[in-house]
Amino acid sequence: xxxxxxxxxxxxxxxxxxxxxxxxxxxxxxxxxxxxxxxxxxxxxxxxxxxxxxxxxxxxxxxxxxxxxxxxxxxxxxxxxxxxxxxxxxxxxxxxxxxxxxxxxxxxxxxxxxxxxxxxxxxxxxxxxxxxxxxxxxxxxxxxxxxxxxxxxxxxxxxxxxxxxxxxxxxxxxxxxxxxxxxxxxxxxxxxxxxxxxxxxxxxxxxxxxxxxxxxxxxxxxxxxxxxxxxxxxxxxxxxxxxxxxxxxxxxxxxxxxxxxxxxxxxxxxxxxxxxxxxxxxxxxxxxxxxxxxx
Amino acid sequence: xxxxxxxxxxxxxxxxxxxxxxxxxxxxxxxxxxxxxxxxxxxxxxxxxxxxxxxxxxxxxxxxxxxxxxxxxxxxxxxxxxxxxxxxxxxxxxxxxxxxxxxxxxxxxxxxxxxxxxxxxxxxxxxxxxxxxxxxxxxxxxxxxxxxxxxxxxxxxxxxxxxxxxxxxxxxxxxxxxxxxxxxxxxxxxxxxxxxxxxxxxxxxxxxxxxxxxxxxxxxxxxxxxxxxxxxxxxxxxxxxxxxxxxxxxxxxxxxxxxxxxxxxxxxxxxxxxxxxxxxxxxxxxxxxxxxxxx
Numbered sequence: 075x076x077x078x079x080x081x082x083x084x085x086x087x088x089x090x091x092x093x094x095x096x097x098x099x100x101x102x103x104x105x106x107x108x109x110x111x112x113x114x115x116x117x118x119x120x121x122x123x124x125x126x127x128x129x130x131x132x133x134x135x136x137x138x139x140x141x142x143x144x145x146x147x148x149x150x151x152x153x154x155x156x157x158x159x160x161x162x163x164x165x166x167x168x169x170x171x172x173x174x175x176x177x178x179x180x181x182x183x184x185x186x187x188x189x190x191x192x193x194x195x196x197x198x199x200x201x202x203x204x205x206x207x208x209x210x211x212x213x214x215x216x217x218x219x220x221x222x223x224x225x226x227x228x229x230x231x232x233x234x235x236x237x238x239x240x241x242x243x244x245x246x247x248x249x250x251x252x253x254x255x256x257x258x259x260x261x262x263x264x265x266x267x268x269x270x271x272x273x274x275x276x277x278x279x280x281x282x283x284x285x286x287x288x289x290x291x292x293x294x295x296x297x298x299x300x301x302x303x304x305x306x307x308x309x310x311x312x313x314x315x316x317x318x319x320x321x322x323x324x325x326x327x328x329x330x331x332x333x334x335x336x337x338x339x340x341x342x343x344x345x346x347x348x349x350x351x352x353x354x355x356x357x358x359x360x361x362x363x364x365x366x367x368x369x
Numbered sequence: 370x371x372x373x374x375x376x377x378x379x380x381x382x383x384x385x386x387x388x389x390x391x392x393x394x395x396x397x398x399x400x401x402x403x404x405x406x407x408x409x410x411x412x413x414x415x416x417x418x419x420x421x422x423x424x425x426x427x428x429x430x431x432x433x434x435x436x437x438x439x440x441x442x443x444x445x446x447x448x449x450x451x452x453x454x455x456x457x458x459x460x461x462x463x464x465x466x467x468x469x470x471x472x473x474x475x476x477x478x479x480x481x482x483x484x485x486x487x488x489x490x491x492x493x494x495x496x497x498x499x500x501x502x503x504x505x506x507x508x509x510x511x512x513x514x515x516x517x518x519x520x521x522x523x524x525x526x527x528x529x530x531x532x533x534x535x536x537x538x539x540x541x542x543x544x545x546x547x548x549x550x551x552x553x554x555x556x557x558x559x560x561x562x563x564x565x566x567x568x569x570x571x572x573x574x575x576x577x578x579x580x581x582x583x584x585x586x587x588x589x590x591x592x593x594x595x596x597x598x599x600x601x602x603x604x605x606x607x608x609x610x611x612x613x614x615x616x617x618x619x620x621x622x623x624x625x626x627x628x629x630x631x632x633x634x635x636x637x638x639x640x641x642x643x644x645x646x647x648x649x650x651x652x653x654x655x656x657x658x659x660x661x662x663x664x
Binding site: 079086108109111114115 | 374375377378381382385395398399402403404406407409410411414
């Protein structure tokens with residue numbers, strides 16, 4: 075997905091929010107903001123939004139000298155999600171359609187996103203869980219995903235954020251584990267999950283986990299490691315979590331299912347849904363859950 | 370008032386909104402936005418926000434070749450306010466304190482501001498009137514204003530927006546008319562009132578009306594005409610309407626009363642009030658209506 079003019083005010087707003095989240099040093103806030111303004115003035119709108127997101131957060135890490143400024147919130151939400159996990163697993167197992175329930179909850183976890191929101195808290199996550207369990211889900215796409223999981227030999231599961239990755243376990247546990255490879259980011263960027271978070275989530279004991287070789291809030295294939303790109307080519311099913319992965323992979327030709335919560339109007343327009351909708355979208359198929367977000 | 374870092378995302382957002390309001394040409398939206406990003410990257414935060422506002426809207430007029438893109442909405446809101454005027458005048462005359470009622474309504478008219486809002490409609494104005502009539506007003510400042518009006522020999526009334534300028538009549542009509550000079554902008558910028566709007570509001574038959582020689586959404590003294598600056602020096606009472614005039618004159622030493630509705634958090638913080646509050650502030654005095662906006 076390209077960047078839109080609407081993304082630009084949002085980049086600028088997010089830059090200031092993120093700089094303030096990471097440091098109280100007003101001088102750094104100003105330096106980061108001015109640098110991003112200069113960059114945004116010349117940016118290629120053909121590039122996806124995470125290209126700019128990567129730039130912004132690399133800048134913040136460099137100016138603050140803090141290599142992983144979201145470490146505390148990542149740990150917090152991993153811990154919080156792990157506390158919820160047993161109860162959520164019961165919900166999945168007691169559901170008439172456990173796979174669908176797991177998809178709903180994996181998408182609910184996608185609200186733990188410090189890239190789009192300036193603040194995420196536990197009650198926000200609880201509300202997202204409740205909403206996800208009753209929201210409209212595109213039935214056809216879920217059916218296709220079910221079939222694809224049954225038929226695939228190599229499933230690549232592209233994780234999104236820390237905390238969220240614990241919710242992903244619910245879905246991963248419903249797949250043939252030996253066929254699954256989970257992919258995390260190659261370095262810290264916002265609260266995106268890295269290997270540390272996969273370990274905290276207990277995923278490393280369950281399935282193969284690799285990183286994509288880059289610290290971008292999405293999957294920018296051109297700059298990912300050769301190893302990751304080979305896996306991406308070889309997989310016969312890719313499950314892509316979150317907005318950043320959607321933004322960077324929506325134009326790629328592959329058997330790919332995007333699972334995310336639409337958190338901004340630009341994404342919602344691109345997907346063909348409403349802000350707040352749960353999205354299950356196969357490749358470039360039209361989204362089928364248009365209409366109100368709730369049943 | 371200086372510009373704050375928080376103003377920058379707002380400038381960028383307003384640029385895109387304003388460009389879209391004025392033209393459907395996406396190429397122009399992009400050119401204006403990129404130019405403003407470049408400018409914002411280098412801007413002097415010591416300059417007040419209307420310095421950037423002036424730049425943005427000058428750019429939009431130049432790129433679109435439209436010298437007065439807000440003419441239609443200015444006419445619309447002049448007309449709408451003129452329809453309301455007789456009823457509002459009755460409210461003022463029947464009020465136990467007509468001057469205070471006129472101050473409230475003049476401030477209510479300040480919501481007709483296309484600089485801070487992307488859309489203003491009639492029901493929004495009606496609500497502002499109702500709110501203004503019952504909101505908390507800083508009593509001490511109103512008392513000082515009353516006294517200043519009684520004692521002044523030369524009153525300079527700095528108008529803000531078209532439409533709003535009709536509401537200003539209610540207050541101006543309560544002053545000794547021969548002592549009042551109303552000031553409008555020297556050229557079109559956003560929906561700020563120019564001489565055309567003062568005429569439409571019927572002010573030119575009532576009092577002396579002059580322009581300040583510039584097309585900035587505020588009163589940037591250094592670039593105003595010599596004639597205006599002489600009047601500004603000579604006046605023994607200045608009544609300044611709206612955010613833009615506050616932003617550009619809040620640090621000037623003069624007998625000046627600011628009447629405005631606080632429409633953004635940066636202004637509210639600078640004034641010492643809440644967003645939505647009616648502000649009557651004498652010079653650099655501390656605002657006295659802290660607390661909830663409504664009684």
